Each structure stands twice: as structure tokens, then as C-alpha cells.
Amino acid sequence: MAPPRGKDIDSRKTAKMGPRRRSLLVGGAALGLLGAAGCSRVSGSGAEDGGNLLERLRSQGTVRLGIAGEIPFGYIDKDGDFTGEAxxxxxxxxxxxxxxxxxxxxxxxxxxxxxxxxQQFDVVSAG
Structure with a gap:
């Protein structure tokens, strides 16, 4: 016979691991975005080495972020605001x-x- 719920040692371990797993996923997404912005080289006009994307984005002051319109990952809400996890x-x-x-x-x-x-956008973000 199985032990009653709530007194099972494994279920308590699993419940404690949830936030750590979620934090790991969010951290991984953040590092992925950082890597996409900081390490990418794209061919630019007149740049022999391809140019540095992060330098270009800093000088422009704007980054174009491609999103797939998937709630809750990345979407434009009913007020027209850009929102979501990513x-x-x-x-x-x-x-x-x-x-x-x-x-x-x-x-x-x-x-x-x-x-x-x-080059329709500079980076992408999707859940």
C-alpha cells in the first residue's frame, strides 16, 4: 500500500526542486539572449570583419527583437504593449x-x- 500523500519523502524533495528548476530555465534564457547579442557577428556594409552587433546596437540605441506571439512567452497585449516572459x-x-x-x-x-x-531583426526570443 502506498504511503499517504504529503508524507512521502520524494514528493517533498520534488516540491523543493521546482523553484530551482524554474530559476535555471530563466537564467538559461537570459544567457542565451546575452550570447545572441554579445557574441554575434553580422556582415555590415563596409566592415571587413563582419562588424560587432553589440556595438552597432549600442550606437543605434535600439534592438529589434523577433517574437513569435506566443502567450505567455512573448506577445503584444490588448493595449498594444510588448510583454511576456522572454x-x-x-x-x-x-x-x-x-x-x-x-x-x-x-x-x-x-x-x-x-x-x-x-536581418529583419537583430535577435530572437521565443519560449
């Missing part, structure tokens, strides 16, 4: 990197990578 993290990260404004570029999920490659 965009909110992106706003904090780019502010710390010296890029003041995050401009949303909504698209379909399947168009995120092709749009990034064709």
Missing part, C-alpha cells in the same frame, strides 16, 4: 548592455530564424 528578460538584459530600447517585431515561430538571417 521580452521582459530581454528588456533588462539589453538595458544592462547599454541598449536603451527593445523594439518588438512580431512574426510566426517558423519565421524567426529566417528573419534573423535576413
Amino acid at each position: 521580452p521582459e528578460i530581454a528588456k533588462v538584459i539589453f538595458k544592462r548592455l547599454g541598449v536603451a530600447k527593445v523594439q518588438p517585431v512580431p512574426t510566426e515561430f517558423g519565421s524567426l530564424i529566417p528573419g534573423l538571417r535576413s
Whole structure:
């Protein structure tokens, strides 16, 4: 016979691991955005080495962020505001990197990578 719920040692361990797992996922998403912005090289006009994306974004003051319109990950709400888990993290990260404004570029999920490659946006964020 199984022990009553709540007194099972394994269920208490699992309950304690939830926030750590969630924190790990959020941290991983933040590092992914940081890596996409800080390490990417894109070909720029007249730049032999491809140019540095982060330097360009800092000088522009704006980063174009491709989002797939998936609630709660990244979407434009009924008031027209850009919100969701990934965009909110992106706003904090780019502010710390010296890029003041995050401009949303909504698209379909399947168009995120092709749009990034064709420079429709500078970085992508999707849950």
C-alpha cells in the first residue's frame, strides 16, 4: 500500500526542486539572449570583419527583437504593449548592455530564424 500523500519523502524533495528548476530555465534564457547579442557577428556594409552587433546596437540605441506571439512567452497585449516572459528578460538584459530600447517585431515561430538571417531583426526570443 502506498504511503499517504504529503508524507512521502520524494514528493517533498520534488516540491523543493521546482523553484530551482524554474530559476535555471530563466537564467538559461537570459544567457542565451546575452550570447545572441554579445557574441554575434553580422556582415555590415563596409566592415571587413563582419562588424560587432553589440556595438552597432549600442550606437543605434535600439534592438529589434523577433517574437513569435506566443502567450505567455512573448506577445503584444490588448493595449498594444510588448510583454511576456522572454521580452521582459530581454528588456533588462539589453538595458544592462547599454541598449536603451527593445523594439518588438512580431512574426510566426517558423519565421524567426529566417528573419534573423535576413536581418529583419537583430535577435530572437521565443519560449
